[in-house]
Amino acid sequence: MAKPVAIEVWNPNGKYRVVSTKPMPGTRWINLLIEQDCRVEICTQKKTILSVEDILALIGDKCDGVIGQLTEDWGETLFSALSRAGGKAFSNMAVGYNNVDVNAANKYGVAVGNTPGVLTETTAELAASLSVAAARRIVEADEFMRAGLYDGWLPHLFVGNLLKGQTVGVIGAGRIGSAYARMMVEGFKMNLIYYDIYQATRLEKFVTAYGQFLKANGEQPVTWKRASSMDEVLREADLISLHPVLDKTTYHLINKESLATMKKEAILVNCSRGPVIDEVALVEHLRENPMFRVGLDVFEDEPYMKPGLAEMKNAIVVPHIASASKWTREGMATLAALNVLAYLFQSYERSESRERLIYKGMSGDAIMLDESLCDGRLYHCVGLII
Ligand SMILES: NC(=O)c1ccc[n+]([C@@H]2O[C@H](COP(=O)([O-])OP(=O)(O)OC[C@H]3O[C@@H](n4cnc5c(N)ncnc54)[C@H](O)[C@@H]3O)[C@@H](O)[C@H]2O)c1
Numbered sequence: 001m002a003k004p005v006a007i008e009v010w011n012p013n014g015k016y017r018v019v020s021t022k023p024m025p026g027t028r029w030i031n032l033l034i035e036q037d038c039r040v041e042i043c044t045q046k047k048t049i050l051s052v053e054d055i056l057a058l059i060g061d062k063c064d065g066v067i068g069q070l071t072e073d074w075g076e077t078l079f080s081a082l083s084r085a086g087g088k089a090f091s092n093m094a095v096g097y098n099n100v101d102v103n104a105a106n107k108y109g110v111a112v113g114n115t116p117g118v119l120t121e122t123t124a125e126l127a128a129s130l131s132v133a134a135a136r137r138i139v140e141a142d143e144f145m146r147a148g149l150y151d152g153w154l155p156h157l158f159v160g161n162l163l164k165g166q167t168v169g170v171i172g173a174g175r176i177g178s179a180y181a182r183m184m185v186e187g188f189k190m191n192l193i194y195y196d197i198y199q200a201t202r203l204e205k206f207v208t209a210y211g212q213f214l215k216a217n218g219e220q221p222v223t224w225k226r227a228s229s230m231d232e233v234l235r236e237a238d239l240i241s242l243h244p245v246l247d248k249t250t251y252h253l254i255n256k257e258s259l260a261t262m263k264k265e266a267i268l269v270n271c272s273r274g275p276v277i278d279e280v281a282l283v284e285h286l287r288e289n290p291m292f293r294v295g296l297d298v299f300e301d302e303p304y305m306k307p308g309l310a311e312m313k314n315a316i317v318v319p320h321i322a323s324a325s326k327w328t329r330e331g332m333a334t335l336a337a338l339n340v341l342a343y344l345f346q347s348y349e350r351s352e353s354r355e356r357l358i359y360k361g362m363s364g365d366a367i368m369l370d371e372s373l374c375d376g377r378l379y380h381c382v383g384l385i386i
């Protein structure tokens with residue numbers, strides 16, 4: 001028998017029971033659920049990562065939908081329990097869904113949603129911040145200053161890398177990778193090389209047009225290249241940012257061999273998922289190459305770091321905060337609630353079309369649509385995977 005977990009209840013007499021495994025920013029998501037006659041139960045247990053047992057207790061005997069978090073293991077056990085409780089919908093409050101076994105959800109007839117788009121620019125901005133912080137050694141310099149070690153300007157003090165005119169490499173040029181590439185090309189006038197299994201046509205057009213604009217103004221034009229292999233990016237780029245999904249094809253994409261192909265003074269940024277990098281190999285590489293620098297938002301064994309990483313002066317580490325802006329986190333919560341509503345109403349009130357329901361939720365000011373996602377149709381902004 002699972003132990004009970006602490007919850008906060010909104011609209012106790014609501015017809016549908018929707019559980020959120022964590023309190024989420026803003027109230028819009030709660031109001032949207034209440035407006036559709038949901039009783040909303042929010043887990044308030046003081047425990048950062050809930051176990052499968054905790055979530056089983058939250059699901060209970062009757063549960064129509066759940067909003068969960070990327071730290072939770074949504075597999076066979078949870079989806080079968082949700083299905084037994086009458087649940088039809090699950091949404092991750094994240095765009096990444098490597099913690100979700102979509103096949104298991106499918107098997108038990110539970111729809112899965114994620115929250116793309118609203119976090120694209122926020123995440124790209126953090127990747128850009130880590131890139132600049134690593135290039136200019138900002139964290140090291142800050143620590144030096146606070147330690148009272150600064151005793152005057154010196155020609156060699158915290159010399160870093162100039163980004164302008166260098167090459168930025170993007171692995172995984174999807175929504176976030178493309179937004180990041182644009183920031184680095186436009187903001188720092190870097191040339192672009194990218195690797196993705198799909199062609200990033202809009203990104204290529206942007207860099208071409210920006211290059212023409214610079215040329216017309218008498219400046220050095222920026223260039224782009226789609227690499228035929230990831231290694232080509234690793235060999236040629238001065239700064240490399242990782243933005244692929246985490247799956248079998250990207251697990252340990254960056255390992256001892258691939259690190260060895262990178263320039264000795266290159267910068268590597270990871271705002272995708274920790275296991276995309278073999279972190280043990282990375283620590284060894286950082287130790288052996290003091291001029292190689294990394295900026296990491298995600299870690300292989302989150303919340304832990306592999307031994308030695310914390311001591312590396314050439315590493316900047318932040319705790320998975322890439323999407324952490326107020327606007328974005330409220331938007332993610334709202335999208336997650338809309339994902340659940342979309343499926344609840346598809347099953348319970350067939351007369352209300354999914355498009356209309358979601359349109360109703362989306363109208364207002366909280367969510368700005370990402371054009372590349374919606375393709376002119378609003379409901380594409382809600383990340384329904386199945
Ligand atoms: N650190 C954070 O807080 C944070 C925030 C948002 C997203 N993320 C991560 O970023 C990922 C990307 O998000 P997105 O919205 O840009 O997704 P997206 O689907 O738009 O982009 C992912 C890209 O990766 C490419 N890709 C897939 N397999 C590849 C491979 N083997 N090699 C090269 N490219 C490959 C895809 O073709 C796609 O273009 C998410 O899946 C998530 O894990 C992390």
Ligand SMILES: O=C(O)[C@H](O)CO
Pocket residue numbers: 070093094095096097119322323
């Ligand atoms: O995948 C995601 O959305 C992030 O890791 C959290 O924003």
